[in-house]
Amino acid sequence: MDHMGMPDASGSRELLPALAEHPGHLFWRAAARVNVALSEALPPTVDVHAYAALLALAGGAERSQQAIAESISISRTTMVKVAASLSDQGLVTRVRNPNDRRSYALARTPEGAAAARRWRRHIEDLEDAITAGFTLEEREDLSRMLVRVAGPELAPDTPAPLLDSLGFLITRVHFRLHREFAEILEPIGIEPRHVGCLTALDASGPIPQAQLARILGVSGASVVQMVDDLERRGLVERRRLATDRRTQVLHLLPAATDVAGEARRLSGTVLDDRLGPLSAAERKRLTGYLVRFVTAP
Template sequence: MGDGTSRDFVVLDALADEDARSQQDLAHRLGINRTIMVKLLDRLQKAGYVTRTRNPENRRTHVLSLTDAGRAALEDMRAEIADRDARITAPLTGDERRRLTELLTRLVAEDGEIASTEHLIAQAHYRLRRLGDHILAPYGLRTRHFGLLLALERLEPCPQQRLARSLGLTEPTTASLVDEVVQAGMIARGQDPHDRRRYALRLTGLGRDRLPQVHRAMEATEREIEDSLGPDAVRDLRDLLTKLLP
């Protein structure tokens, strides 16, 4: 299930028991950006899964309701997610699955019935990414740039193709990330000393100056997670998630 479908499920699941008073209310409940929520609801309404009805108590907002077609789609999604969860957590024992669910639920502060392991992992990713983005913002960086800078610190001068392999990303995705950090003045493209026909990437002086700050910022992120869960729980969560990796 792709990210879009996963979010569709979360929205439909939230509307299964009760209507939402407004798009803003639903976005707040689910921790989804309001702009993204509008696009999600537009798609779900077009598919016939959700209706928007003018709220009689506040004519500027719309009540969101699940249609019969939406309920049928939700049941299909639940079956698909149950199958995916079983495959995702196959390396874990029953006790480990329960521990993983407990820790992820605490991390994302999820209320109510748990949708799925897949959903919890996605929500944890979103939460940590937002936290990292906030901490790195003063340096003109986002969480997605952190691994790139660390890899380049180790590999420079480095052709972009090699950097992509090191990060486990496609070349177009890596190129987009590199462009962002080049624009921030922290990476420069220069000639590859081993092959003059291609470019190699290097950290600039600004990039080198920023690396210690970036390290400290990400350490602050880890400390915040430890403050939330406790060091033993963080270690358990890391070990359990590592077991899920192929």
């Protein structure tokens, strides 16, 4: 589960009703929860990317780093670090690439196979932790829908255990949505994270920065950066309370109305395309599952 483009989450379970209606925000928050769970649930000896790479080398496969990266949906930069770590630990060995004798491929060692079996228990415990409160039928239903939504992003040879991993699938869908949202919003000068910020302020009215951070589930530092961006764009203004000069309250400026409306329209086209494989009933179930995933204690 590559961390590129992932939100900086504080672990807040608060979810504003206006944001609960937006699958883009829900995937952003769900991916954040997966990241938090990764850091809290996995022991230091378990690297989720290394585990995925070892899965891609099962059955005696010899594969290039690029092929492995594509199979498990991580960046080349991350794959280079993973390969070096696995090699240093003796879990993979470098062999001549059968498709290009001038380069090398990776092969799993017996120690690597043992590590994959050992780490799998921790990964399964992580999956159980992030889906506590879901029945087996609900987990399978959510997994099937995510596979269909993530389909264009998944390599044909994605290891089966990853296709069964809700954490992996959620982060894949989020990564694709984030990239497409960023591209379509660029002409109006805002980023995907700003849309949730504008939506929250429109729904809640003027609020302090700390409250906005809780609503969005991000750190205080992250919300300061977002508000700085929106202030420069002329969409938000900080005003000190007359009764408490130490507290700054955030106010939407008139220009925010048109920008937020256009952002929602553009984002909607991305969602309609990305969630196109799902029926209306399935989209409703997916949204409900994501709300439960984000707000579960």
